[in-house]
Amino acid sequence: xxxxxxxxxxxxxxxxxxxxxxxxxxxxxxxxxxxxxxxxxxxxxxxxxxxxxxxxxxxxxxxxxxxxxxxxxxxxxxxxxxxxxxxxxxxxxxxxxxxxxxxxxxxxxxxxxxxxxxxxxxxxxxxxxxxxxxxxxxxxxxxxxxxxxxxxxxxxxxxxxxxxxxxxxxxxxxxxxxxxxxxxxxxxxxxxxxxxxxxxxxxxxxxxxxxxxxxxxxxxxxxxxxxxxxxxxxxxxxxxxxxxxxxxxxxxxxxxxxxxxxxxxxxxxxxxxxxxxxxxxxxxxxxxxxxxxxxxxxxxxxxxxxxxxxxxxxxxxxxxxxxxxxxxxxxxxxxxxxxxxxxxxxxxxxxxxxxxxxxxxxxxxxxxxxxxxxxxxxxxxxxxxxxxxxxxxxxxxxxxxxxxxxxxxxxxxxxxxxxxxxxxxxxxxxxxxxxxxxxxxxxxxxxxxxxxxxxxxxx
Amino acid sequence: xxxxxxxxxxxxxxxxxxxxxxxxxxxxxxxxxxxxxxxxxxxxxxxxxxxxxxxxxxxxxxxxxxxxxxxxxxxxxxxxxxxxxxxxxxxxxxxxxx
Numbered sequence: 001x002x003x004x005x006x007x008x009x010x011x012x013x014x015x016x017x018x019x020x021x022x023x024x025x026x027x028x029x030x031x032x033x034x035x036x037x038x039x040x041x042x043x044x045x046x047x048x049x050x051x052x053x054x055x056x057x058x059x060x061x062x063x064x065x066x067x068x069x070x071x072x073x074x075x076x077x078x079x080x081x082x083x084x085x086x087x088x089x090x091x092x093x094x095x096x097x098x099x100x101x102x103x104x105x106x107x108x109x110x111x112x113x114x115x116x117x118x119x120x121x122x123x124x125x126x127x128x129x130x131x132x133x134x135x136x137x138x139x140x141x142x143x144x145x146x147x148x149x150x151x152x153x154x155x156x157x158x159x160x161x162x163x164x165x166x167x168x169x170x171x172x173x174x175x176x177x178x179x180x181x182x183x184x185x186x187x188x189x190x191x192x193x194x195x196x197x198x199x200x201x202x203x204x205x206x207x208x209x210x211x212x213x214x215x216x217x218x219x220x221x222x223x224x225x226x227x228x229x230x231x232x233x234x235x236x237x238x239x240x241x242x243x244x245x246x247x248x249x250x251x252x253x254x255x256x257x258x259x260x261x262x263x264x265x266x267x268x269x270x271x272x273x274x275x276x277x278x279x280x281x282x283x284x285x286x287x288x289x290x291x292x293x294x295x296x297x298x299x300x301x302x303x304x305x306x307x308x309x310x311x312x313x314x315x316x317x318x319x320x321x322x323x324x325x326x327x328x329x330x331x332x333x334x335x336x337x338x339x340x341x342x343x344x345x346x347x348x349x350x351x352x353x354x355x356x357x358x359x360x361x362x363x364x365x366x367x368x369x370x371x372x373x374x375x376x377x378x379x380x381x382x383x384x385x386x387x388x389x390x391x392x393x394x395x396x397x398x399x400x401x402x403x404x405x406x407x408x409x410x411x412x413x414x415x416x417x418x419x420x421x422x423x424x425x426x427x428x429x430x431x432x433x434x435x436x437x438x439x440x441x442x443x444x445x446x447x448x449x450x451x452x453x454x455x456x457x458x459x
Numbered sequence: 460x461x462x463x464x465x466x467x468x469x470x471x472x473x474x475x476x477x478x479x480x481x482x483x484x485x486x487x488x489x490x491x492x493x494x495x496x497x498x499x500x501x502x503x504x505x506x507x508x509x510x511x512x513x514x515x516x517x518x519x520x521x522x523x524x525x526x527x528x529x530x531x532x533x534x535x536x537x538x539x540x541x542x543x544x545x546x547x548x549x550x551x552x553x554x555x556x557x
Contacts, residue, residue, distance in 0.1 A: 018499050022480040025492050028549040035495055035546060039539045042499065049505040055512035064511055064525040068532025075533075076540035081548075084490060087541060091497050091534050098530030099503040105510035105523040118463055217493055220500045229466060231506045237466055238473045239502040245477025246496040250489060340486060347489025351545050359552035365486050 003053055010048035011235040017041030018239060022246075028360050045235060081355045082312050085213060085345040086144035092216045093137030099223040100130035100190070103230050111181055120180040122229035124173050124189065129226065131193025132200065133219040139201040140212050144344060150206025158203065165196050204266065211254045211265045213345045218247020250346045257340035257366075259392075259403035285421055288439035290448060293415055294455035296439075300377040300413075302333045304369060306406050307349055308342055310383020316446040317356035320382065323449055324358065326456040336362055337369040337406045339387040370407050379411035381432075382445050385423070389430045400428055414438045417445045491545045498538025504531035 017037045024034025055061070079087045103126040115123070142148040169192050176185035204212055225240025227233075255262050288296075297303065305324070311317060324334045336358065342349035350363050373379075381388050384406075391398040392405045408414055409432050416438060423429050432438055441448050484492045504527075511524030 019476060019480060021495060021499070022477075022484070022492070025488050025495065026483045026485070028488060028546075028551075031488055031491060031549070032543065032546045035491075035539060035542050038495060038499060042502065042535055042539070045502065045505055046508065049508055050512075052509065054509045056514045057512055060511040060521060060525045061508050061528055064507070064528025065532045067525075068529040068534075069536045071529075072533045072536030072538075073540060076537045076544065079541060081545070084494070084541065084545070087537070088490075088494055088497055091494075091537050094530040095497065095500050095503070095534035098501070098507060098527045098534060101523045101527035101530065102503050102506040102510050105520055105527065106506075108517075108520055108523070213493070217497060217500075220497065224500050224503050225470070227503050227506060231509070232466070233506060234466065234469055236502055236506065237470050239499050241470055241473035242477040242480070243496045243500040245474055246481045246492065249478065249481050250493060253486070253489075338486070343490075345490055346493060347486055347491070350487045351490045351548065354545075354548040354550070357548075357550065360487060360549045361551055363487055 003051070007048050007052060008234065010044055011233075014041040014045040015235060015238045017044070018242065022242065081351055082344075083145070084351060085209065085343075085348060086141050088345065089137045089141040089144055089213055089216065092213070092220045093134050093141065095220045096130045096133030096137065096216075096223050099220075099227045100127055100134065103127060103130070103227055104186075104190075106231050107186060111183060111186070115180040117177065119230055120177045122226045123180070123186070124176055126223055126226040126230060127186065127190045128169060128173070128193045129219050130223040131190050132197040133216055133223060135194045135197030136201045136212075136219075137197075137216050139198055140209060140216060143201075143206055144209055150209075152205040153202040158199070162196070162199050165192055165199065168192055169196065200266070207341075208258075208265050210341055210343070210345050210348075211251055211258075211262070214247050214250035214254055215262075215266070216247070218244050218251060221245075221247055253340060254346055257404060259400070283434040285433045285440050286438065288415070288441055290441065290451035290455060293439065293441050293448075294452050296413055296415070297327060297332075297378060297452065298330065298456070300327070300332050302335075302376050303327055303378045303380060304335045304337050304373070304376045304408065304411060305380045305382065306337050306339070306384050306388055306408050307353065307382050308339075308384025308387065309344065309349075310385075311445060312343070312349075312352050312383070314383060314445040316382065316449055317352055317358075319446055319449040319453060320353075321356045321358050322453050323456070324362075326453060330456075334362060335364050335369060335372075337364050337366060337408070339366050339384070339406055342384065342387065366404060366406050373407045373410040376411040377413065379408040379414040381408060381414065381416045381418075382449070383417070385418075385430055386428060388432055389428060390435075391428065391431050395431075398428055408432070409435055409438070412437060415441055417441050417443075417448050419444065488546075488549075491542045494538050494542045494545065498535050498542060501531045501534035501538060504528065504535060507531050 018041045021034040021038025024030040143150045221240045221243025228236030338349050388408045390409045392400045392403045507527035511528045
């Protein structure tokens with residue numbers, strides 16, 4: 001059989017397996033099968049490529065695979081579930097740089113020949129997007145792992161520096177596309193793209209990282225796609241489009257959940273322009289003791305728990321599961337209401353709760369749980385703040401106005417587990433704390449939960 | 460006809476396929492979705508093995524070949540493994556008192 005035909009035939013099978021892999025992620029029951037099918041597709045594609053006539057020596061391939069697989073196994077098995085976002089950011093960066101090196105290698109071998117217009121455009125886009133993906137992901141990784149401060153880093157003239165870099169990349173790009181034999185253009189564009197990646201992500205705050213990761217995910221797909229055009233490979237184009245679409249969809253979902261536009265997140269420098277909300281609500285928040293809170297929970301027939309990232313920071317997921325079991329033993333129905341931006345990346349909170357052995361059919365999306373809220377006896381807010389602030393519904397002057405929230409205030413009684421009345425990330429005071437049906441259980445979330453659990457045990 | 464047009468044809472259809480498949484994934488699984496998508500974007504490994512195995516001559520091409528293979532393999536292996544670890548955790552309770 002013709003070798004090239006065989007290779008492309010295997011690529012088609014791989015593409016189908018990748019598509020099924022994503023399709024099976026549509027349900028938690030079939031998701032693991034999907035992941036296996038997808039990795040099988042990858043294995044087939046790589047093995048088939050290794051038989052290609054273009055490959056004449058294997059030593060360097062073996063060296064590279066050995067290093068990469070070793071590092072991959074090490075990082076993947078060691079990462080805690082709270083560290084998944086930073087790990088994914090690191091993987092995006094490495095994938096982006098790997099693709100750029102493939103393009104560079106192809107360019108290095110052919111630059112003296114006359115490259116076609118499409119090849120040089122694809123090369124240009126590859127090194128631009130790949131460079132931005134690499135350094136942008138590294139900065140995101142640094143922010144998520146708190147190796148660099150998560151606060152938006154702003155300096156004077158930042159906008160002008162960014163605009164001039166973008167302009168330079170654009171002009172050099174035209175020059176490069178018209179004269180692809182000039183190696184210097186290639187290198188300067190790559191260097192500027194690396195710089196641009198850093199400058200684009202440092203002004204973005206830690207809480208906006210779910211959007212940044214999604215956008216970088218999309219970029220890592222786009223690079224694979226443009227690389228496909230550089231080396232004329234169909235599979236790269238198919239996969240790149242799938243991943244690109246994935247990142248775009250997730251970015252849109254995250255932005256909607258924060259009621260902000262993508263441009264506002266990426267270029268807004270959120271946190272720098274904070275309105276001083278001069279609301280001096282002189283109302284009293286009503287504190288409650290652990291004993292009284294346990295009594296309220298004991299008589300509850302239905303409970304909705306709203307977890308925020310504070311829950312994960314306090315490492316309280318397992319205690320929540322314990323409380324959840326005790327409530328169920330008491331004949332109570334327990335649901336978890338998950339806001340899309342509850343974690344550090346899309347869907348992150350679900351993973352954190354699944355890790356604590358909480359059954360996934362108890363994890364409800366915001367839109368699924370809101371209509372039920374008025375029938376709920378007790379709502380428990382743990383480590384969440386802005387996502388339950390009713391001001392988002394009615395207070396037009398509030399910076400978070402319009403953001404979709406979990407309407408926990410409509411539950412008959414609400415317990416808020418919180419250290420103090422301090423405002424959340426957006427710097428907005430939460431009027432929920434002063435509502436008549438709300439009781440504040442002050443203190444460390446984990447300790448309060450442990451207190452509730454032991455109160456139940458003694459009953 | 461220029462074979463290039465086929466590539467664009469495939470590009471267009473793949474984008475539609477991507478949107479159709481991914482909008483069906485529930486928010487519950489968005490993190491594993493992203494890590495799996497991340498793993499498959501390491502498909503550029505098939506370009507990297509050709510870069511590393513086509514008899515590289517200069518130090519630069521050897522460096523580019525080896526590092527692209529290492530980086531994309533890292534992306535693939537790390538991505539699939541961490542997805543598998545996460546998906547293993549998603550369990551449904553068998554009995555209410557379980």
